[in-house]
Amino acid sequence: MALWRVLWSAIITISTLQIGILAQTCDTTVQSPIVFPVRNVTVEGNRMRRGMRFSYGTPEQNVAVAISAGWNETYIYDENGQCSGLASAACTVGRGGAFNEGSSSTWTGLSSISALNSKDNVANNAGSNGLAGRDKLTINSSLSFDQFSIAIPRKSGPDYSTLGLGPSSRILDIAKNASTIASRSWSLFWGQTGLTDAHTNNGAVVLGGVDETQTTGNNFTGAIRPSVYSSCRSGMIVEVTDMVVSVPGGSSGSLLSGGVQGQGVNYCLEPEFPIITMLLDHWNEWEDIDPDAETSGNAVDRAGGGPNVWGLIYPKQNITKASLTITIAGSLEITIPNHQLVQAYYTFNEDGQMAVNNTISELMINPLQAGNANDIPKLGMTFFQAAYLHVNYDKNQYTLWEAANPTGQNSKFAGVGGSSVGCATPSNSTSSPNNGTTSGGSSSNNDNNNSNNDTGISGGAIGGIVAGVVVGILALAGLAFFFWRRKKQARTGPPSETATPLYDMNATQEKPELMGSYTGHSSSGFYTGKPELASNATAQPVPNWMQPQEVPANVVHRPTVEPQELPSQRYD
Template sequence: MSLQKIVAGAIASFCLLRVDAAECSPKAISLPIKRNVLSNRAEIRGIPLAVGTPARNLAVTINASSNDTYLWGPESSCPVTKDFTIETCVSTYGGIYDPKASNTSVSTSSDSIRHFPDGILASWAQETVTLDNATELSSFEIGSTSSFNEWVPQSKIGVGRSSTMLQALNKENKLTSKSYGYFQGTDFGNETREGSFILGGYDANLLDPVNNITLPTALEFQNPAVPCKEGMVLNVTGLDLTWPDGNVDKLMQDSETLTVCVVPDWPSIISFPEKYWNRTLDKTGYKPRSDGTAFSGGLYFHTQLIEKDSPGNFTGTFTITLENKLSVTFSNDQFVMVEPKIRDDGILVPAPEFANVLVENLHDRGDEDAKLGALFFAAAYLMVDHDKGEFTIAKANTEADSQKIMGIDTPNNCVAELQEGSLTSSPPKSSTTNTNKSNPTDEDQSTSLTRGAIAGIALGGVVFVSLIAGAVFFFWRRKRSAAGYEVPRTDSPPPEKVTYGYAEGRPSEMQDNDRPSEMPLHEWDHVVELPGVASTSERRTHELP
């Protein structure tokens, strides 16, 4: 293509960009995935959600196959025994919701029923739900249920194709798309960092602009060999163990391919057939537990247990390659960990007698149950756009220490950066004021306008030239880039170190407001670090019932 054609195309693109800039007005909501203080004073990792009046604070997860929002409860549903207390139950399920204890709960079903197509038995009520300190949904229908499975016990927000949460937020003009971005983050080892859940867009600072793949979502019946209600199916084409000296052991032969379903709430990095676990044991020297306990019964349910001294045999990294294009690498701390346990008072403590390899051995369950789970997104980023019917998986930029939220505006078919903490893409207002004149004269106003016009013209010229140069670079680079969400790069210096996703001084938990809450003001501002050794008091630890 000649330079003349490139410039002509760039000018045409500039005209289109001007239209988009004038009409593009996306809205998005950013929520942290972090430790939340519950009613039992335990800190449990999840998305902060306040439900009812007085507000009950929960730590929830997402569920990509469900459309409704399901909360564990009421308290009477807890399977309490001498080894599984109410406090343990609260921590296990990320909090308990009781509709009878809420002044704003309005029952919509006299009996427990199942909503199609989710099929989860629940009692239904319209309730007040707060996603963050500025986003409240009143009369939002939720299901109160005690029928969760032991793999994923936490309450969950359904983000499936017909998500009632996404629909309600769009209807109330709080979002402009049925999309979301998800990064699980890490809550263990030496690399602890918050995760991110963005409704209506994604975080461009986390999503690698080059190392990503975009694929169409598929209905379950379109691929009956892989029963994936989440609709996100792709192929694993490589599983590698890399030793500190650079040597690589391959767990998959070159001719092998494993089709997996993306299940972002599943408690593992990957669920794979037994042959790959056997090869992992052979290459690493890991030793299965001598007492015959093959897998965890705790927070990372069904991940593989090994002898506590065994992890020292392999100190390298674990890499998963997708579609022969995208490689995601996990540090040793992300691959092997000491799993925390829940005491009878609900507090999480380390259980140093256990060591977990964060993969799931499917045993005889077959290849069709293979998954990429929540812990995969400690090193990868997921973006789902239901309006376009596609999903993107990217290598996560885990060095990012601030957010760059890109909101998706489906009606105007555009994407734009949002200001931090804002639901709109409008720029922040200047804090500069005229302190010399309280009542400017007509002459002052005229002079000010003329200068503003001159500045606008000058700025417009600079922007025009910049956009022309950018468009030329875009057309050149697009020929070299793979398909996917291209996130703009920047050569500006890195921002100051802040708590991820939030400016200094802004708590990442939900702010206190005028609604009564079960916790006193700023209860959540303190941080309770997990003790390095077990408590001196007599406490028991528990596995899930």
């Protein structure tokens, strides 16, 4: 046993040395990433919409966009927002703002949306149903792309303006081909949108890199397989092996104990989807654990007239206080705190301003039911307010962490190359790439890969040290295992091989008892019903980012009709 302890100490020491060497080195030739903040964006008419700022045209017009791992093109709505039953201003802000083609001196229109020759089905099939063109995309004062193509939806498209970061992403291809970024990769932390300023923080979208302050601790890496998972546009499927609800000062319990004990459930990562959906069996378990989550006699509606569509609406004083911990593949735990699960319920009034009903709150969970009972559940924006995602198409894989820096402050962004990571730089100096100004998809500087002035340990020396360390660890581990095995008592045979965890997505589900219905939603319109908002609403003391206005308590009704089905597919 003494020998074992000595060997184990040696392994730990050498492993620490190896990690220390790797942590202190970075590749100075790897381009810095492109960083877009996720925050409240001031759009047309001095209105606000949360999202990633997209500055387009000449002069620049700001639009707030979502991030999609399934779309490849960038879809920007213009002043024809294609909303049914909403005032023009409310529609415009709901879509993320509007791009006015006629106000840009550098806009070049294309014959139709199909002229993009896109790999997106909606672009190929829409034909005259959408517009397209090219204009100047401004990243910052030193980086722009003069002829960046966008699609302008008409009858089909995302719920609101969206930056396409799919496997054939136009913006990733352009930036990589111009040597502006080192890899066709991107990362996302959506930030936080809590009920108080303390729980409201900016996020960031990073093209060609990561925020190193977020990527610490345990992680999970999976393959991207969009052709295999047709029901998950992103191709990123995670196996959720547990979901635990924790009520402060009360009970806690697993949601996977009701009929699916010991089995995992496939979830689709969909960053542009506003909330989290879950199987009805699991929601029923939540209600059993947490009485405040019960929908019967408690929840009054489903959100159908606001950005966070499909969430459950509760009286503010009766909503759950629980947090939700999601376990990925039996190894990575990501906890979504209550201050992110429960949000203020807001819509946009006829003037396009945020309007909050202070008598109710929204739980960012949608139990799948009726016609959607067999849909694959989704982890949307709410999940990415607690999780950090890095997607690398050059390696055809994605990696998840629990966000280690939920405030998003003091971030350190580093570029990611083929097999190396660049040197991290502070968040206030990362938007300009190492290669200098890029315009129209070309770099203004020569390749500086051969002019590294770093006088520290050479890459070859570091490689030799690391290789030696690895060999030493393996040798010591083998020797330790030899002595341990000799002392080990005989045990039973190897564990029996188990089948891949599955859940029967075709099982019959019952509807939850909701005391009302939600407004129907279609893929061709942002909302199909207009929320009842007072035109003379007044400001209320809720988070500064929302600039809220009071609305009547009857913004949520209790219709006598049964809950409607969600569309089986959100996009055409």
